[in-house]
């Protein structure tokens with residue numbers, strides 16, 4: 515008889531009423547420090563300290579795969595699917611582009627993009643936030659950060675929709691992945707023959723990078739660009755929607771932010787903590803007893819960031835959303851050398867959007883009867899109907 519819990523919980527594809535996913539994960543964390551999930555076949559760690567420790571022990575918790583249900587992926591996210599010391603070599607090539615100083619230079623443009631996207635919506639009085647803002651804004655910021663014109667925004671929005679299967683009536687379509695790969699391969703070939711300014715154009719920058727004294731292989735460049743594309747569009751859309759969902763349903767918090775926009779940065783940190791959208795997995799390198807959890811070589815382990823950032827052992831009143839919470843050592847962007855490359859850009863996007871939205875549309879409400887459904891995995895709303903007078 516195994517002395518660990520073996521459960522069957524759908525943590526990846528269930529549809530449930532809006533915030534139900536977190537209620538379920540909170541309950542699991544309080545019942546089980548870890549458990550084996552028969553639904554997908556992987557371990558689940560639930561507590562903040564354990565998850566931080568696992569993130570910081572790459573010799574046991576490897577990045578050979580980060581998808582709990584897929585221990586031997588046929589695809590490759592970069593730099594995600596790499597371990598030390600190789601991983602740091604990739605990050606050295608990428609970090610500067612996404613560092614606070616680089617994001618600060620982009621910030622006025624990001625604010626302008628937010629304003630330009632919201633202004634035409636303000637007079638409508640009723641929108642689906644996800645379609646009207648969540649689709650359009652992150653892709654514009656992404657292309658701007660890549661140093662590209664906005665002409666190809668529709669291509670990315672459509673491809674990412676196909677990939678995540680959120681076009682009604684259409685299942686996830688993995689040919690979209692190939693289309694995104696082809697787009698970046700062609701861009702790379704174009705830059706190799708006609709380079710642009712490597713301080714402005716990210717593909718030109720990558721085309722000149724070296725790894726171990728050799729040019730960075732084309733396959734690496736394309737895998738990095740695919741990872742950036744997939745990592746930066748749906749995440750921002752989902753996180754922003756939860757920010758607006760909270761503020762639509764908590765008028766007192768909304769009023770505080772409208773009256774005191776200086777609160778926006780700490781509110782964003784609290785939304786990242788209280789509405790955490792992603793978990794990450796690791797692959798076990800050797801048999802190991804992790805605080806009683808009998809890990810075997812090649813097992814997959816889900817590090818449920820969504821449970822960790824809501825763990826009352828770390829956060830007083832963890833189930834309360836306190837928009838001026840301090841300190842707030844959440845790990846919504848991860849907690850190791852693999853920490854989200856785009857975290858500074860993401861913060862800037864979230865803050866600019868909330869500031870501009872509430873300057874232009876300070877008062878609004880959910881425009882829906884009953885509860886809104888949300889998807890698991892990347893915990894996300896598929897629609898967020900809002901209305902205002």
Ligand code: HEM
Nearest residue numbers: 593594745746749750753794846847848852854855856860
């Ligand atoms: C709210 C939005 C976002 C959230 C919640 C988020 C969350 C995360 C998390 C949890 C990780 C994994 C860390 C790990 O495996 O240990 C990660 C990695 C990553 N993210 Fe984000 N992310 C967001 C936005 C972005 C954006 C805008 C970009 C691109 C500009 C981006 C690019 C990446 C990349 C490239 C990695 C891999 C880093 C590595 O393995 O070294 N993310 N993100």
